[in-house]
Amino acid sequence: MPRQQQPATRPVRRRSYDQFCxxxxxxxxxxxxxxxxxxxxxxxxxxxxxxxxxxxxxxxxxxxxxxxxxxxxxxxxxxxxxxxxxxxxxxxxxxxxxGLLPVLTALAGWGAPALAERRPTDAVRAHWFALPLLRALDGLTHQGVVEVGVDEGEFHIRTGGGAVGEDAYGYGPAADPDARLVLGSALCLALGRGELTLAEAVREGRAEVLGEGPLAVELRGGR
The missing domain is CATH 1.10.10.10 (Winged helix-like DNA-binding domain superfamily/Winged helix DNA-binding domain)
Structure with a gap:
């Protein structure tokens, strides 16, 4: 008895808004x-x-x-x-x-006011503070890697742009950072909301920048 041929399966089509926008x-x-x-x-x-x-x-x-x-x-x-x-x-x-980095950075800035209070059910990871901090340090001219210590742990970010394909931030401490920044997570969010600058936070003693290179100097507000 000949085998019954199975109908060809069609690839599943993802849902679309079907709008030319x-x-x-x-x-x-x-x-x-x-x-x-x-x-x-x-x-x-x-x-x-x-x-x-x-x-x-x-x-x-x-x-x-x-x-x-x-x-x-x-x-x-x-x-x-x-x-x-x-x-x-x-x-x-x-x-x-x-290419979605600026989209996520802008979205984090838009959603930052909703983080005024941490709910008991909220999970948190140290590297989730990278996006608001990148937004706050967007105007830096010196390229380099900043190792960041917050209440929840450590991560590192790349400032001043970088080569194509380089990660904007990473998990844990950096292998060879150009500067180290220590601050509270609440301050990190305040920086992302534009409530103050990092240089102001350093002058007020709310953040500490370690390192003597040009990037560290600029983080402290120098040039």
């Missing part, structure tokens, strides 16, 4: 719940699936896997295997995906 097209790619927060995590550099899941409290494994697959298909992220001796795969943003 740049904003609608952008939301077709990143408007799903969790997608922009995955981008936030990957802006800090390549990450394993388990690390992403740990730093996105509340996301299910199925949803995370689905969003990452959508991001790969949309050209926002790629998955690659780490060379030996590491036996793991990581996800990282493409150049197209890294």
């Amino acid at each position: 740049a904003t609608a097209r952008a939301l077709d790619s990143v408007g799903d719940r969790w997608t922009l927060l995955i981008v936030r995590e990957l802006l800090g550099g390549p990450r394993r699936y388990t690390d992403l899941h740990a730093d996105l409290p509340g996301v299910s494994t199925d949803v995370l896997a689905s969003r990452l697959k959508d991001m790969e298909q949309g050209g926002l992220a790629v998955r690659r295997r780490l060379p030996p001796p590491a036996a793991a795969s990581v996800y990282e943003l493409t150049e197209h995906g890294r």
